[in-house]
Amino acid sequence: MSTAARVLGLLAERDQTLAAAESLTGGLVAGELTEVPGASKSFRGSVTAYATALKRELLGVDGTLLAERGAVDPEVALQMAAGVRLRLGADWGIATTGVAGPEPQDGQPVGTVYVAVAGPVGAGKVAALRLNGGRAEIRRESVRSVLELLGDELSGNARAQDTEQNGGN
16 A cells, blocks of 8 residues: 555545645645545645745745745745645645755755645644655655655554543553
8 A cells, every 4th residue: 555545544534634735746745645546535635836935925934934044944844734734724734845956955955855744733743854866756755755754643643542532541
């Protein structure tokens, strides 16, 4: 079973939804999710905000943060995930931002990627990646990483809920 299928299965079990905000992946996350039959039960949609200005305009990323740090930043990734979650009315939001190459961007070397998850009960989680390989490999690994991060969050939340429902044992 693919990571996308596992994530969509976990979301469907909970009757929860997902939205994606993509930059360097340019729609690959949405493509991976929609390859799974029945994805529409949980996947609401995505925003591909490749241009920095769109991260602010469409996803609500803080303009001062973008001006000071650029688009390749962990807080930007987290704000993208939270913004797409809010704007698309989903329980969960995921985001990718980074440098796929061939040139550095915003003072960041090729292979610098941040993936983030924002959920219904908290601030969210960001993973910093330092990826090797060519542009296509960096983009593919970013997709895999953001879906795994979400899968880990969903599995962790499921375990926490089970523990609470079983009297904390």
